[in-house]
Amino acid sequence: MNILILGANGFIGSVVAARLLRDGHRVTGLGRQPERARLRQPQIDWVKADLAKMADPKDWLTLLDKQDVVVNCAGALQDGLADDVSAAQQGAMIALYAAAKSAGTALIVQISARTEGAGSDRPFLATKRNADQALKESGIPHVILRPALVIGRNAHGGTALLRSLAALPFALPLAHAGNPVETVFVDDVAAAVAAAIDGEILPGADIGLAESRPTTLADLVLQHRSWLGLPPVPVIALPSAIAKPISWLADMAGRLGWRSPLRSTAMAIMSEGVVGDRGERQIWSRRLTTVAEAFAANPSGVQDLWFARLYLLKPLLICGLSLFWLLSGLVPLIDLGAASSHFLPLMTEFPARMLTIATCLLDIALGATVLFRPCARRALLGMVVVSLVYIVGGTAVEPKLWLDPLGPLVKVLPSILLTFAALAILEER
Template identity: 40%
Template sequence: MADGHEVTGLGRRTADAARRLPALRWIAGDLRAMTGEGSWTEPLRDIEAVVNCAGVLQDGPKDEVASVQADAMRALFRACENSGVRRLIHFSAPPSGSGTLFETTKQEADKALAASTLDWLILRPALVLSPQAYGGSALLRGLAALPFCRPSIAGARPLQIVSIFDVAETVSRALRNPAHARRIYDLAHPEKIALDDLVVLLREWLGLAPVPALRLPGWFVACVAALADGAGRFGWRSPARTTALRELSHGIDAHPEGWIEDWVAEPAALQDILAAHPATVQERRFALGYFLKPLGLVALGLFWIASGILGLGAARSEAAQALVAGGFSAGVASAAVIGGSLVDIALGGAVLFARTARLALIGMLGVSLIYLIAATILLPGLWLDAFGALLKVIPAMIAALAMLALLPDR
């Protein structure tokens, strides 16, 4: 936009983006379904150049690696050729040797684009660092901010990093100057850094005191990846899934000499990136709260499910008797306890799924408020209960509010 381009964005969910960047034109489209050439006819109308930033690490309920990174890309390349769009900048990844579906489909798309007649450019950035945190860079901030120890993955190979601003500058210059078309560039600072050292520097950047390292054996990392893969089936895109950890453990061995010669003569080093964007209270709060989100959602889910199970079992009679003492008939009291318990179980289960988590959290707040109002009217003595039967509802509501605040990933 700063270069004077009219920019169109395409993505699955464009409402938030349209509110933040209303000057852009936005098209809603799911690449999983755009695997035919005809799917691209309308999106490419009046377009002169395409910049493809799409990528999927691992299959899940909302993601299909092969469809997004290979099938949809081949359809896009053919559609560009047939519609007269000559220039296409394609983001790929440096080969890691991991053998993951993420890597192999990226390579498939690279080969298909290289065989096309387009004026293409393939950019393969290393680990991208940005003031905005998402995915792997967010995970690294979370690891750096852990309070008692610094996890260290055994056998992890060195990485290379690149600044998001150098990446953006490369695209800007490439759109202005097509002289280096039909070439592949690795985007990275030449210096390699160990994963442990990167986490240490991020902790220093956050202004947190040093903590001892805790060496994580391979079996423990595999267990974490398995749990993250399980969360992926519930719709959560954890950066600790098998593919991400395998890519991290294989490291990044980029060869940026051509990129430095042709596009960015002095790429920003890690220390330069961190110094240019000093960590503020926002960064510290994000990093310190990174692991609170999954822990909080699981804790709330299990709490509500357990509460519902108890209401259907051991505590059912006691709860029904309390409602009878408040003026309900025995039949109505029993139905209310069963209904309330089923609602609790449903909300506890729904908060564990990414698609329904927000609605479930709002439902928890609403149901909790109803419980408080109804109990205050019918059984006010519960406020003085020795075990804090009603008092405990208030921190549970605050926990739901906190999870609502932490829920967005982007």
């Protein structure tokens, strides 16, 4: 069959795509940034598109031409600089259903979620609920799958956060530590999609996907810690109130384009625990993989430990670099005369002051720009270039600065290395 997968370069979508390719289907993948995915999975026909801008059925007609099945693996946790939840999860889906009906699409498989309980009023779950209802009312043959917390060999979002928490030294401070968490292995989600396409799951089914043995958040983090090869440490149960300031900071980061799994939507859902939809679990008879079985079949490597330890350091690196460059631009302005004196051997006082102001503004601009996710890579590269220029210029103008006890030039070298480290871990998927 010809199958169109929405979000095919995502955590779930990439595994679903790989499974359907192995089953012999021809897969077209839709994603906002499929460039690297095209290199990783060249067997897929990639299409670049933004769901948030596909609110008209006409936007879908060309994509649906000759497609037998549509699998929706796309989603957005919360509105932010890079995401419009309502447009992507509801408006685009309703337009898709209208286009699919006229195109004669044989089946739509929707990866949804449990939309009741804590957080159900949030746009993430409300738009999924509305889109699911619209799909049911559309008359198009469909299967809705509602996985609980998805665990996989790779990690993204909530699963990445679990790994990073598991790698903390000395102790594991957790809010909602005792809350229940149900999981499903990502390969089982892909198998359910394949079963729906093959007719093993009949159209009209609405199935919750979760292994039969729920655990707690604390136990799940400890299982991840064991998988990473780290010794057990005590769990410190934090009061749930501590989640509010953390989620507020994460929401602010989201407005700048950073997709933190600690945003308020995730925290609201976690306040009750992550449990799968218990509706029609028995329709599909497959026994789902447990976390222990998934980890046993996919032993960790050193790269997993590096990722876990670096994940929570990433926002600290970005914020640290931002603060460093902002202060390096603001502090010289306090005593402009002293700061511009380094240029006096080359020019008179007025141009020296103007050059000092210009470099200060450049530093401030880089420090502020790196906080905006779409501009972060260019800002980091700019920091490297400007730092090298400062080293060369400082050496030419006043080489004795290398011997200064405070090391104004020496300190530029580790800042460059820190910038390269931020560049190395900047990508989100």
